[in-house]
Amino acid sequence: MIVKKISLVVTALFSFSMFAQESAEFSREIKQDIKLSYLDSIKSTFKKEPLAAKVDSLWMNELVSLDIYDDLTKDIQTINKDVTVDEELPTELLKQRLAAMNEKSPFEIEYNQGLENIIKSFLKNRKKSFSRLMALSEYYFPIFEDAFAKQNVPLEIKYLAVVESALNPKAVSKMGATGLWQFMYGTGKQYALKIDSYIDERSDPLKATAACSEYMTKMFNIFGDWELVLASYNSGPGNVTKAIRRSGGKTKYWDIRNYLPRETQGYVPAFLATMYLFEYHKEHGINPERAVVKNFETDTIAIKNQMSFKQIADLLDMPQSQIQLLNPSYKMNIVPFYQGEQHFIRLPKDKIATFVSNEDQIYAYVKHDTEFRSTSSRLAVKYAPKAKPAAKPAAIDNSDYEFYKVRKGDNLGAIASKYNVSITELKKWNNLKTNSVAVGRSIKIKSEEPASVKTNAVIDKREEAIAAADDKEKSKTVDQDYVVAAGDNLGSIAKKFGTTIAELKELNNLTSNNIGLGKTLIISKASPIIEEPASITSAIASNSVDSFKKKASSKNIGEDYYVKKGDSLYSISKKYPGVTISDIKKWNGIKDEDIKPGMKLKING
Structure with missing residues (x-):
């Protein structure tokens, strides 16, 4: 009996050992089948820093939204300071508060009926806007205060950026004034702000604020009065000197206001009304929205080679919109590289740590990605047959x-x-x-x-490959949606579907790498994956890795397509060879190019 038990135990142990060995071999086979993209293989070597900074996506939207700018600009240009506004604010109480502000400010803050009307108008119509503006101010005001303190400019001038641009570095007026401080092109050049095809430093918070500070100092040396400095900022010093002459030589803003341009007459009162609302927001029930990331939680790093925002976003697993938010002076979403000049990128501190710790791998990937795109473009030209010269230029269709x-x-x-x-x-x-x-x-x-006039041989060969693959039923489908299972993370899901973490986050509006069990993720639209023709694959093999296999979509009869964020009729038509924008418009009864996320489109219906 004992011998039988021992033999059973030995048999069980041996069987378990064989099963474990087979499982290990099977596991190795699975791992070998999962081919990492070059991007993910680079990122897998990154040293991870424990510091994590989360950026609130709603707050990011506020920073790039132009709706407050449009509303405030319209208010300041059209507000009538002589019209009484019905809003709960006793005049005597307002006088007391303005007097208290005047005691601690170099500005001449005194009560008048026009100022009271503007304050009440803002309270009645713009409470929500000021709540949002106060969130933005947590990011920008420390930058302004630091620059103004260096030049002995009153810190209260920080409120002028609210009036000028609603704290939006991408704001552009009808006249072309740009940035937080609304510099015209000529003024920006006068104060040494770089403006070229890649860069517009009028949108750079640090450099534009330094230029604004320099302007304020020069104007104060001329006029000796901060209200007149603000008036000159809005209408130009020439209009201020004209108003002084027409008033008989008076040198106080309130004495010459009626001789200034109409917009400037409401400009300084709007500035003082803004200052009042920031000072007494609690008393009026204005609850500031909180900014998750402050300016001191970011840092800059010098860039050694040209790179795009998309490359940075893919490498650092962060939304491209966040990079745009922190680096508004780069016009084309590219950090350029000029010989003899340094350019910097501003990022959250945890991303700076990742970048600095892995610079060699990052620049290696950027070089590879750039060369791959360049090589693909050259090959497309090389394989295109020579077009026969036309006798007459064809008319544009x-x-x-x-x-x-x-x-x-x-x-x-x-x-x-x-x-x-x-x-x-x-x-x-x-x-x-x-x-x-x-x-x-x-x-x-x-x-x-x-x-x-189709001349691209690469496209022709790809269409042949699609036809051959259809005949042989070699195509595979990729699921559009995926339900998160136990043990899943964005990295494993990205590898499973041949995509990247950054793309998954962009498709699903994720601001962090955390995903909940059971959550449905958008992967991509179901489409066949076709192998490239051998001649084309061999031509670019030396410049690509397994991850860069091309994907093409066959023209499916009666297929429905759901519009995603960022889609256009042009990009959708490119997903279906042989389908044109005109086709999609015809099939769906669309008259213009406006389409919205979630909209269902019929393809070849």
Whole structure:
């Protein structure tokens, strides 16, 4: 009996050992089948820092939103200081508070009916806006105060940025004034702010504030009165000196106000009303929204080679919009590299730590990614057959173009990025000589080459490969949605579906790497993955890795497509070979290019 038990135990142990060995071998086989992209293989070597900074996505939206700027600008330009506003604020109490503010300020803050009307108008119509502005001020005011203190400029002038730009570094006026302090092009150049195709330092909070501080100091040396300095900032020193002459030589703002331009007459009172609301917001029930990240929680690092915001976002697992938020002076979402000059990128401190600890790998990936894109473009040209010279230039067919109406805040770089084309192409299609483009203008974006002039052999070969793959039923499908299971994380899900963590976060609006069990993640639209023709694959093999296999979508009959954030009719048409923008408009009864996330489109219906 004992011998039987011992033999059973030995047999069980041996069987368990064999099972464990087979499981280990099976596990190794699975791991070998999961091929890491070059990006993920680089990131897998990164040294991780324990510090974690979370950026509230709602607060980020506030920083790049232009709605407060539009509302406040309209208010200041149209507000009538002579119209009485019905709002609960006793005049005597207001006089006491203004007197208390005057005691601790170099500004001449005195009560008048016009100022009371503007304060009451802001309280009645703009309470919510000021709550949001106070959240933004937690990020920007420390920058302003530091710059003003160095030049002995009154710290209260920080409130002027609220009046000028609603604390939005991307704000652009109808006249072209740009940035937090609304510098015109000429004024920006006068104060040594760099403005070129890649950079506009009028949108740089640090450099633009330093320039503003220098301007204020010079104007005070001329006028000797801070209210007149503010008036000159709005209408120019020439208009202020004219008003002084017309008033008979008076040198106080309140004495010459009626001789100033109409907008400037309400400009200084709007500044003082803003100062009052920031000082007494609690008394009026204005509860400031809190900013999650402060300026002192960020830092800068010098960039040694040109890199795009997308490359940085992919490498550091952060939303591209956050990089745009912290670096508003880069116009094309690219940090350029000029010989003999240094350019910096501002990032949260934990991302700075990751960048500094892994610089070699980061620059290696950027070089690889840039060379790969460049090589792919050159190959496309190389494989294209020579086009026969035409006797006469063909007339432009607008059916081959999509039209985009330029909105406030747009630039050629942003439009080119949205439609995945180059700035050079945009300028060529629209006969533009410079990078500036007027608000309201319709920009042509080429949707696709006409069938009669298709010359790209790579596309032809890819279509052949798709047809061959359809015949042999070699295509595989990728699920659009995925439900998070126990043990999952963004890294394992990204590897499973051949994507990156950054793309998953962008698709699902995630601000951190945390995902809940049972959450449904958007992966991508179900589509076949087709192997590239051997001739093309071998041509670019030396410049790519397994992760860079191309994906193409076959033209599915009667397929429904759900519009995602960032989609356009142009980008959707590119997902379906042979489908044009005109087709999608016809099938769905669309008259213009406006589509919204979540909208269902019929493809070849």
